[in-house]
Amino acid sequence: MVLLALFLGFVATVTATAAVQPFRIDLAKGLPHLEALVKNTNLPSEPLYPGAGEDFGVQLDFLHDLKTQWVEGYDWTEQEAELNQLAQYTTIIGNQTVHFVHEKSDDEDAIPLLLIHGWPGSIQEFLPVIKPLTQSWTSPTGKNVSYNVVVPSLPGFLFSSPPPQNWTNLETARLFNTLMTDVLGYPKYALHGTDWGSDIGYHMYESFNTTVRAAHFVFLPFQPPSPQEIADKNITLSDVQKIALQRTVDWLATDQGYFQEQTFKRFNSLGLTNNIILQPNDIGLALYDNPVGQLAWIGGSTKLWSDPRAGTGPSKLTHTAILTSVSLYYLTGSFQSSVWQYARNGGAFRTEYTKPPTDAPMLYSIYAYNIVMFPEEYVEKVGNLVSYKEHDFGGHFAGLDNPPALIEDIREMGLYFK
Ligand SMILES: *[C@@H]1O[C@H](CO)[C@@H](O)[C@H](O)[C@H]1NC(C)=O
Ligand SMILES: *[C@@H]1O[C@H](CO)[C@@H](O)[C@H](O)[C@H]1NC(C)=O
Ligand SMILES: *[C@@H]1O[C@H](CO)[C@@H](O)[C@H](O)[C@H]1NC(C)=O
Ligand SMILES: *[C@@H]1O[C@H](CO)[C@@H](O)[C@H](O)[C@H]1NC(C)=O
Numbered sequence: 001m002v003l004l005a006l007f008l009g010f011v012a013t014v015t016a017t018a019a020v021q022p023f024r025i026d027l028a029k030g031l032p033h034l035e036a037l038v039k040n041t042n043l044p045s046e047p048l049y050p051g052a053g054e055d056f057g058v059q060l061d062f063l064h065d066l067k068t069q070w071v072e073g074y075d076w077t078e079q080e081a082e083l084n085q086l087a088q089y090t091t092i093i094g095n096q097t098v099h100f101v102h103e104k105s106d107d108e109d110a111i112p113l114l115l116i117h118g119w120p121g122s123i124q125e126f127l128p129v130i131k132p133l134t135q136s137w138t139s140p141t142g143k144n145v146s147y148n149v150v151v152p153s154l155p156g157f158l159f160s161s162p163p164p165q166n167w168t169n170l171e172t173a174r175l176f177n178t179l180m181t182d183v184l185g186y187p188k189y190a191l192h193g194t195d196w197g198s199d200i201g202y203h204m205y206e207s208f209n210t211t212v213r214a215a216h217f218v219f220l221p222f223q224p225p226s227p228q229e230i231a232d233k234n235i236t237l238s239d240v241q242k243i244a245l246q247r248t249v250d251w252l253a254t255d256q257g258y259f260q261e262q263t264f265k266r267f268n269s270l271g272l273t274n275n276i277i278l279q280p281n282d283i284g285l286a287l288y289d290n291p292v293g294q295l296a297w298i299g300g301s302t303k304l305w306s307d308p309r310a311g312t313g314p315s316k317l318t319h320t321a322i323l324t325s326v327s328l329y330y331l332t333g334s335f336q337s338s339v340w341q342y343a344r345n346g347g348a349f350r351t352e353y354t355k356p357p358t359d360a361p362m363l364y365s366i367y368a369y370n371i372v373m374f375p376e377e378y379v380e381k382v383g384n385l386v387s388y389k390e391h392d393f394g395g396h397f398a399g400l401d402n403p404p405a406l407i408e409d410i411r412e413m414g415l416y417f418k
């Protein structure tokens, strides 16, 4: 018996440390069904009310263009091959399968870096920045910075298994800290978070002060100040901040429908006091086997939240990228579990601006066309702010919207990592 117990103990130890499996995306099996559905989905030929703009939802001509491209000019296999150029793995933590990219630098002193996406996002959002960040960059002061880059799929997204019903971002924060430390063996690391990833990353920044040793955000889980509050505090805004503030006002005023639909309970913290109860399963199941429907829901938001110049200049947020984003959700059957992210985290936007118990540096960047703007005077209340930068190009999806700028921001973080 003792021997058997010892043996079982040995097996348990081995499985706990050897539980990382190489992974490749292979979604070819679902492709014929997807293609048939897209081809056979009818859209109206003319808009019902031609003057009704984006405040009323996704634009028909945009949807027609993307649908046509999906049928005639889009090659999933090519996109899948590009994603598979990233080294990917799965592991099991607790009861959950966690899928992640792990691209290592050739440099021995590369800094471990966790990139955390949101909704509608995935590992794809960081495709243009992952490999460049593994390469060595020499700062003007002669310091070399490179990263070992880890990009997990959030629980319930793509190949990461759906979490229990009441699973919160704080639990995802613990899961990702376990991934970095216990599974991958990095005693300390830096992180970048956007959208829901900024809430998860902020929990990590405040809860794991010995392991998270620098953090960069482009979004924060706080209620953004109103133009009136900013004016009352006599804060002078730059041109980039003015654009971003107008975007914030617009987003809060006209673009909360998706948020409410995907959230299950009264959601007050954005100042939306009269909301009714909504159901993530309605949208989750209505669009579960409806790729053009997912395209309208995800593609419409993606377009609205990115720079109006998306797809030009430094932007990699092309129509092809939008189709790949939607294809990933559709082909992995994870649309429904991804929208539950909202239902499980109602009330994530904090109203109290307080400093968390950490001495790790924090960096923040504004992308002019992001959907929420925080002035420096606010950001410095919630962390050890060492850098506040502004980019006049880019929106909510910095990794696709302006990858050179995000690479620059994250490399700068390396100078503060300790
Ligand atoms: C795993 O799932 C089982 C059965 O649902 C549950 O009893 C157990 O507490 C779960 N473990 C963890 C670590 O969540
Ligand atoms: C930075 O990298 C370059 C090229 O590999 C090397 O020559 C230089 O010594 C490095 N600098 C530092 C400070 O390590
Ligand atoms: C989830 O939380 C809600 C609200 O606290 C509770 O009513 C429900 O029973 C929980 N569901 C599960 C599956 O734990
Ligand atoms: C803003 O400026 C006005 C006019 O100079 C002044 O009365 C007010 O006290 C200032 N408010 C703050 C918060 O500094």
Ligand SMILES: *[C@@H]1O[C@H](CO)[C@@H](O)[C@H](O)[C@H]1NC(C)=O
Residues within 6 Å of the ligand: 209, 210, 357, 358, 359
């Ligand atoms: C890290 O967090 C612990 C627990 O909250 C706290 O006691 C400690 O002071 C923190 N360290 C720093 C440097 O803030």
